[in-house]
Amino acid sequence: MAHLFQVDRVRLLCSCGILKPITAIYFCRHCLKLRCGNCVSHEVDTLFCPNCLENMPSTEARLKKNRCANCFDCPSCSHTLSTRATSIQAPYPEDPSKWVTRKVYYLACTSCRWTSRDVGLKDQTVATGGWAEQDNEHYKYLQSLLEHYRSVAQQEKGDRERKRFSHRKSSYLSLSDKYSLPSLLGRKSLTPLSPFAPKGDGSQGSEMTPLEATSEVDGLPDNIFSEEVVLSSVANMEQRMSSPEWQPENTSDLYPLHKHILVKRSLRCRHCEHNLSKPEYNPSSIKFKIQLGAFYHVPEVRMVHKVDLKSGVETNVQISLCNPTPHDMTVALLPFVPEAYAAVLQKAEDPADGGSLSTSSLVRVVDIPVEKTDLTPTADVALPQGQLVLAARDDTAEYDDQDSISSYKDDPHVVAWRRANKVGVNLLVTPKPEAKQANVGFVLRYDYTNTVATATESRTVTLNIPIMVDVGSVTEHCDEE
Structure with a gap:
């Protein structure tokens, strides 16, 4: 069937004014509105390695640069x-004249047959790893830059807070309650040292030396025009960008890459701040604590058969309506007027509408540019x-092939x-x-029975x-003539 290969043929208009398939839309049972990925807030619940499924706290993941310490990706094919x-x-250690058999371990890729021996990595005596890491020659300089700009950001934050409370007088006790004495001293010690500040002025921080631009560049090697290029030994752009610290030019310089960690995220409605999707904490579990997908609450519309359409000719098109809820549902198809939803699109383009969450919420809201919807x-x-x-959903009735x-x-x-x-419903479509x-449009009107756990009784809207x-x-x- 056509709908099995083209899932985007039927799209629903989200409350933010974007057309999305039903598999990419959530339904808020508190707002009774459709929510897509652009009008929900994303929260990180769990960080884990997709290979060893080991949980990792956020602080540890930040220190390890969001990579697993024990799992590796192939630098050649990922x-x-x-x-x-x-x-x-x-x-033998005690008698070098004798030879013994030892078991060693190395890394190998089952896809492209790349091994850690190709770059000269020493084999390990234990399977847990311990492979040597590449040393970045610019590591110390990058760390000094991070420390400097961290202190600059801390100083700018302190300046904003002092300017915020400068218009009113505050006693020492109120300041000590809001900002403890150790924190005040710590902020004072983090005052960055200007790159041009003289030494011995009493300010703390890292001393930075500004770099100077130069017009002289290194020349090309002499054998670049005479030596034949072997493309199999040259790293492609994807292989180079996978290691931004070193950017190897040759395949012989490719080192194993620590595997990126993944996150399990929960989705929250921006307006009522209720969870729309919340997974289990265990990384190996694929279940959800809360999963308010639209295909659980909204009638699903599908194309049944592929039809041949001709311009100006009326054609019978068959669609199917499916009731996913355990309650009977009354459905009606109404004409679609694009002008009636112009206010929805204009509201979606207003950036001020995205910040409807209260300031006390800990949810981080990121405004995403709205797509143009036709x-x-x-x-x-x-x-x-x-x-x-539409009859209520009954799992036992799926095995009955008789028409009811x-x-x-x-x-x-x-x-x-x-x-x-x-x-199955018949529609008569006439292309312009x-x-x-x-592309045809209509409004699906249906009776939804709300079964929120906090409600005392079910109500139909x-x-x-x-x-x-x-x-x-x-x-x-x-x-035809």
Whole structure:
């Protein structure tokens, strides 16, 4: 079927004004609004290594530069390296004239056959690792830069706080309560030393020497035009950028890369600050404590069959409606008016709307540029009149292949088939002239039974969801003489 290969053909209009498929949208049961990745707040719950599944605190991850100390990636193809064991002949420590068999370990890639022996890394006697690390010649200079700019940022923060409280007089006790004496002394000691400040002025910090630009550059080697280039021995751009500290030019200089750690993140609604998605703390668990995906609460619309559309010719298009909730649902298809949602798009482009969280919240909100949404239909659609009843979801009914139409009085011109909690609906689509792709829009009105745990009883509300459907490509219609 067409919907199995093109999941983006049916898109829902989020509350922020962006069209997204139902698999990329969340439903807030408190706001009763659709939320996508651009209008939710992202929080980091757990940091872990995807290979060894070891949890890592945020402070430790910051010190290790968000990399695992025990797992490595291949510098050639970015595949995970595995530890291999082999036996070698080594001299006996007490009697060098005798040879004994010892087991050693090295790193190998099962994809491109790269090994740690290719760069001359010494084999280890234990499988836990301990491979030698590359030394960065600019490490000390970079650390001095970090210390200097950290002290500069601390001083600027202290200046802003002093300017904030300078308009009113504060007693010593109030200052000592807000800023303890050790913290005040620590901030004073972190005052950065200007690169041009004379020595011995009493200020603390790292002494920085400004660099001077020069017009002289190193020349090219003499053999660059005479020596033949072997492309297999030259590192490509991806291999060089994977090691920004060294940027090796040759494949013989590629060293194992520590594996990047991943995060489990939770999503929170920006307006009501309720969780929309919260995973389990254990990295090996794929379950969620809270998962308010839209496909659990919003009727799912799918294209059933692929149709051939011709410009100006009315074509029957069949879509399916699926009820994912354990309650009966009444659905109606209403005409879509793009002008009615112009205010939604204008509100989404307003940057002031994103900061609706209270200042006391610890959630970090990052404004993401809003995508341009085109809500102009390129085809006319004849929607069925009246309402349709979708049966509640029943897992045992999925094994029943018989149509359950005896208990429902459906119009055969509107309802093509009915099975369990799914209903096939016929739509008449007429592409507009000069349209290359037929896009139709309608408003899905349905009755949602809210079952929030904090509510004393279930309550039913009527919601409207604008939907845009990509019916397919349009071919030119030629009248036969």
